[in-house]
Amino acid sequence: MSLLVVGLSHRSAPVSVLERASLAADTQAKLLQDTLAAEPATEAAVLATCNRIELYADVDKFHAGVAELSTLLAQHSGVGLEELTPYLYVHYEDRAVHHLFSVACGLDSMVVGEGQILGQIKDALARGQELHTAGRLLNDLFQQALRVGKRAHSETGIDRAGQSLVTFGLQQLAAGADPALWAGGKRALVIGAGSMSSLAAATLARTGVAEIVVANRTRARADRLVEILQQGDDTAVRARAVEMSAVGDELTRADIVVSCTGSTGLVLTADALADALGVTLDAAPEAPTVTAVAPAPDDVDQHAAWVENGSASAAYAGPATAPRRVTVPAQSTGPVRLALLDLAMPRDIDGAAHRIAGVRLVDIESLAEASADAPMAADVDRVRTIVSDEVAAFGAAQRAAHVAPTVVALRTMAADVVAGEIARLDGRLPDLDEKQRAEITQTVRRVVDKLLHAPTVRVKQLASEPGGAGYADALRELFDLDPQTVAAVSRADLNDPNRGRS
Secondary structure: OOEEEEEEEOOOOOHHHHHHHOOOHHHHHHHHHHHHHOOOEEEEEEEEEOOEEEEEEEEOOHHHHHHHHHHHHHHHHOOOHHHHHHHOEEEEOHHHHHHHHHHHOOOOOOOOOOOHHHHHHHHHHHHHHHOOOOOHHHHHHHHHHHHHHHHHHHHOOHHHHOOOHHHHHHHHHHOOOOHHHHHOOOEEEEEOOOHHHHHHHHHHHHHOOOEEEEEOOOHHHHHHHHHHHHHOOOOOOEEEEEOHHHHHHHHOOOOEEEEOOOOOOOOEOHHHHHHHHOOOHHHOOOOOEEEEEEOOOOOOOHHHHOOOOOOOOOOOOOOOOOOEEEEEEOOOOOOOOEEEEEOOOOOOEOHHHHHOOOEEEEEHHHHHHHHOOOOOOOHHHHHHHHHHHHHHHHHHHHHHHHHHHHHHHHHHHHHHHHHHHHHHHHHHOOOOOHHHHHHHHHHHHHHHHHHHHHHHHHHHHHHOOOOOHHHHHHHHHHOOOOHHHHHHHHHHHHOOOOOOOO
16 A cells, blocks of 8 residues: 555644645546546545645655656646645554544544544545546545444434534524524525535524525525425525526625635626625725634654655745644724624635625634634544554455455465366366366365465565565565456456445
């Protein structure tokens, strides 16, 4: 296994960089195809969310892989390599597995413990499978990550340590008040009908808003989301769908707006918001700015997997370990007439909305700053233990799987030898009856099986230990096994339609 991940997230990069580096669905597909076309990579998968972009690959050369994956991320994100490089992190082999399992459990999320990341990992795997860029390693890795994430949520109280980004965002909008009391009876406008917008609508419905209006470029998807909301047994919210062209009118009636679309430009400009509130943007007082200290990555040794004895590429320095200072506009004072929650990356809502009197805006950047001080539950330690145990088990299983084709090829060779010797015996002793021939064949096979049993069992045991991959190579060398035969067994196993089903 030569698993490599190169990426950036809210822990390593400011939101402004994440926003510019975000990848549309078609760009992700092109990135996967180009990664597979690159020499060091044989498999690839992309995990892209509102606060992380990670490229996973099975590579045969570490340093060449880091250079190639970093370059590809820069090319497809549109952020220059020199600018992007300081914010990238790299994990290799077991550390890469540990990273993805931690992500799946919500330990690396902006809001610790949130479970939405599992759906995003599932989508990343499905995309890799659909494009045929995810092979044996990444299929096994992502499927196991999903199981580890589910285990963490079922066996611990990690859900109590965090919540969905939507819930956390509504808490920030409520500014310390009970979100249910704050949102009760209000009118909400949800822009977008994807997974995050659907979660936002469902959360608002449970919170007790009086009405939810869904606007989406594809009206059918907005209609479907409204239908789902009205079928809910635990809510009695009024819901209706509108065209995107009606958003301006709906703004004049809304109290809460949640936006999360895949748009590459602004969905709500400051001028549109000012018009909806009947104020003049130019006359709005300039809001003061405040300087917040965003936390540095708490895993500053994450580059140790590839920075060894100064051997890393000089062009890659890794992110600075000092805290980042982020200057953001202070919120306008006075009563809040319109509360805005922007969960899109890149952003949907103009940041200048901070300047409009009566508007409160919470976006990904402000959520990142607020979550830095969020308390962590004691269950987090238990989840970390689960992750460590699962990483060890995954590594052992992968090493054992590495030797399995060699063992199969050895037994296939032994069976061919037995068949050849029995055929030769038939030529020398043609008068043997069927019973005699069957007894001799059985005896020869038993002898061969007994001779191979101990070494094959032992090599599987040894292969599951760290450094055990060398035993498969030794077995191939000692028995002069044809590498093509071993590769054929591996391909047959990979193409098994039942592989990975649970």
